[in-house]
Amino acid sequence: MTAVNLQDDVALSSLARGLVGSEILKIAGEIRTLVERGRDICNLTVGDFAPKEFRIPYKLNDLIADALAAGETNYPPSDGVKELRQAVVRFYENALGLTYPIESTLIAGGARPVIFAAYAAVVDPGDRVIYPTPSWNNNHYTYLVGGKAVELVVGPETNFLPTAELLRPLVRDARLLCINSPLNPTGTVMSRDEVERIARLVVDENSRRRARDERPLFLLWDQIYWMLTFGESRHYAPAQLVPESTQYTILVDGISKAFAATGLRVGWSIAPPPITSRMRDILGHVGAWAPRPEQVAVAKFLGMAPEIESFHEHMIRELQLRLDLLYDGFESMRSEGLPVRAIAPQGAIYLSAQFQLAGRSNEEIRKLLLDEAGFAVVPFQAFGSKKEDGWFRLSAGAVSPADIEAGLRRVRETLLKVAR
Ligand SMILES: Cc1ncc(COP(=O)(O)O)c(C=O)c1O
Structure with missing residues (x-):
């Protein structure tokens, strides 16, 4: 009996064939493999939090445990x-x-x-x-x-x-x-x-x-x-x-x-x-x-309300600290004449930054930052953009301020090398 060929796309529905998986998760998977192999990377890719940096509210944690203990499981x-x-x-x-x-x-x-x-x-x-x-x-x-x-x-x-x-x-x-x-x-x-x-x-x-x-x-x-x-x-x-x-x-x-x-x-x-x-x-x-x-x-x-307010006071302070570090870091590189700029953080957990390296595609810039600076970012292409204009998303929920400072130093050295 010959086996049905499931490798070949013909086995799939046209909906499944045409579907594009998450580009962000693909990049995040690549970074995870590098980290597992011991690379030191400032990982700004996933729109998520590292529990070591950002925990859920303790009260919420306890309430979930209580609900489980009370048999709320159907x-x-x-x-x-x-x-x-x-x-x-x-x-x-x-x-x-x-x-x-x-x-x-x-x-x-x-x-x-x-x-x-x-x-x-x-x-x-x-x-x-x-x-x-x-x-x-x-x-x-x-x-x-x-x-x-x-x-x-x-x-x-x-x-x-x-x-x-x-x-x-x-x-x-x-x-x-x-x-x-x-x-x-x-x-x-x-x-x-x-x-x-x-x-x-x-x-x-x-x-x-x-x-x-x-x-x-x-x-x-x-x-x-x-x-x-x-x-x-x-x-x-x-x-x-x-x-x-x-x-x-x-x-x-x-x-x-x-x-x-x-x-x-x-x-x-x-x-x-x-x-x-x-x-x-x-x-x-x-x-x-x-x-x-x-x-x-x-x-x-x-x-x-009081628990939510105090949780947010802390969370927003910590997020803003990380996003400001990134923003100020890029602004200071810009004032040195390096080809980078960013938009001041206003909300969410993200910063937009543009690396103005003419002649390089966004994928080439992403690879350069990853390989040379251990700085992992997601190009706007992952969000439907078609322009090769050097814009990237930097997500601040899974990194420490020290990770960011070290990453920025490596980015500066890389930009100094390629831009001069
Ligand atoms: C704009 C936006 N909406 C919705 C979601 C999905 O949220 P959830 O994890 O609750 O499905 C995300 C997750 O990244 C998001 O960025």
């Missing part, structure tokens, strides 16, 4: 345990002044499942999906649902953020507009005015459509990093500034980044109830629920 309800859905509603009421019915909430195993469910719930094959590049994974989700990608290429002049003015010509036939702020990969934060203008744009476009009985435009608003802003930067959600936008918005959030809890897998969405219930049904077939003990624990933890 299936959770498919839209999430009621206490957590209620806690999310209360949390937004207190923190953002927003009021949502509990039916608008959906709990899942991190933000990824609710993002996928949002795409699957509103985008038909061929529907237009607008997103800025660089941005995180919208290209992959659009592919998965067969949407037609409408990429808005943004650059440093807008801090890599989309603006209402740039989006206005694109919204007319679109089904979904995807926005993330604070932004992965750039660490920049959308201004209050721009959030308001974009929310208004979505409402106006939908008023036009309602008059013609056309299907609505939805806003996928991913605010997974919203609790992590620095200095003067503040996060605003569209519903705070343009309440009518709520009926068109699918808001995505969770504990992964805000509480350094990427491995706990608790995320949620807030959307109009009829959308939420379909998203719940889509995810129900995948079983992408958040683990029950974590849900029970997070429900309690979200109500503990």
Whole structure:
């Protein structure tokens, strides 16, 4: 009997054949192998935390242990345990002044499942999906649902953020507009005015459509990093500034980044109830629920404002310390005439830096920094960018200040060699 050839792509569905895996995880895997072989590397690649640098809140840790001990180990309800859905509603009421019915909430195993469910719930094959590049994974989700990608290429002049003015010509036939702020990969934060203008744009476009009985435009608003802003930067959600936008918005959030809890897998969405219930049904077939003990624990933890505040005081200070070290390091190299610049950190766990080495592709620059300086970064290509313009994401959650200082010294020596 001849064996079926599973090596060959013909064995796969066309969806599986066409899918591009995570470029970030590929680079991260390469770095892990080098570290295992003993290389000293300042690893700024994964959008994650090293528990040695950033622990989850101790209180949350204890609450999870309590929930396990109490036998909270069976299936959770498919839209999430009621206490957590209620806690999310209360949390937004207190923190953002927003009021949502509990039916608008959906709990899942991190933000990824609710993002996928949002795409699957509103985008038909061929529907237009607008997103800025660089941005995180919208290209992959659009592919998965067969949407037609409408990429808005943004650059440093807008801090890599989309603006209402740039989006206005694109919204007319679109089904979904995807926005993330604070932004992965750039660490920049959308201004209050721009959030308001974009929310208004979505409402106006939908008023036009309602008059013609056309299907609505939805806003996928991913605010997974919203609790992590620095200095003067503040996060605003569209519903705070343009309440009518709520009926068109699918808001995505969770504990992964805000509480350094990427491995706990608790995320949620807030959307109009009829959308939420379909998203719940889509995810129900995948079983992408958040683990029950974590849900029970997070429900309690979200109500503990003083614990959350003191956790964030520490976390934000530590993140800002690392991002400022990187930013100041590059600025000082720039003032020496070396070909590098960065955007001052505003939020999330990232810094954008540009290595202006003319004649070298981003992949060549990445390799140079890795091989010569043990400095591991991710090019904006991993976020859908097609430009070979030397921009990279540096993620600060898995490194110590000492790792950064040593890495920067090696980068300086490398740039001195290649740029002079
Ligand atoms: C912008 C953005 N949204 C969502 C996610 C996914 O979060 P989770 O780990 O909760 O699935 C990430 C993770 O990197 C992200 O950067």
